[in-house]
């Protein structure tokens with residue numbers, strides 16, 4: 001049984017707790033949040049779990065094999081470096097850090113310590129996104145002509161994530177929060193991104209995050225990449241990740257709807273339920289046991305950070 005400690009019990013920390021408690025080979029034995037009532041309540045809900053408000057005390061527990069860090073981005077650096085220093089494996093929330101310098105230090109420390117370092121990039125374990133990647137490899141769209149990421153939020157921060165920091169310029173904004181998932185997908189499926197140029201729409205209040213972006217970039221072979229988004233608009237939330245090719249179009253809509261068509265035809269839903277199911281936790285367990293595993297580690301987190309930093313440059 002792999003023993004888990006969790007630091008940060010907010011929106012996403014709670015979401016993953018359910019996955020951990022359902023998994024047969026892992027057990028949460030400690031939780032930490034500097035909001036004491038939240039730490040105690042969460043520990044009671046899970047049952048048989050130690051609650052902490054100081055993460056350094058959690059790290060002193062030698063029974064803990066892996067720590068999941070789910071605090072806001074600006075605290076990843078300090079906490080993750082301490083986790084690495086304690087010799088435990090680490091699962092870090094995205095984005096890896098709050099700056100490229102921080103991300104570089106975390107990557108180096110993780111590589112030097114003999115530990116598993118993983119990021120929570122859930123799209124990699126979803127069937128629709130996996131099928132998207134498979135179809136691209138099978139040349140479904142032919143030769144790629146353009147990649148496009150569209151992000152539209154009637155309201156940012158969204159209802160389920162109404163935290164101060166998510167709407168702030170320092171560590172929030174949809175480019176960082178949502179864009180990072182697709183930048184990681186681009187790096188994985190299509191390779192490096194270069195020549196990034198960006199035009200942000202920023203509110204007058206310097207503490208508030210972007211409300212719009214038009215970013216352009218290129219893949220290594222010069223294929224254009226368009227990253228565009230707006231918040232505070234009419235209509236529904238929409239996130240579309242689309243590959244346009246010489247033979248067809250493939251699009252991943254709202255994380256889990258896959259549509260495609262050959263050029264000149266209508267886009268149609270593409271079934272993906274035959275794709276074998278995967279889970280981050282299964283892969284983490286394999287990695288910790290020393291088996292081959294599909295893990296997205298700090299290296300891809302660092303690469304994504306470099307791109308995010310350029311996209312968010314004003």
Ligand SMILES: NC(=O)c1ccc[n+]([C@@H]2O[C@H](COP(=O)([O-])OP(=O)(O)OC[C@H]3O[C@@H](n4cnc5c(N)ncnc54)[C@H](O)[C@@H]3O)[C@@H](O)[C@H]2O)c1
Nearest residue numbers: 008009010011012013033034070071072073093094120163
């Ligand atoms: N992978 C995903 O799909 C996904 C989705 C949403 C958010 N996230 C990421 O997860 C992280 C957390 O996001 P969230 O929405 O849950 O934030 P949140 O603000 O809801 O929760 C963060 C929690 O961390 C606690 N915290 C902060 N500093 C702490 C410290 N030093 N010690 C102990 N506890 C501390 C806060 O009290 C809060 O309860 C962010 O990095 C975010 O980008 C990932």
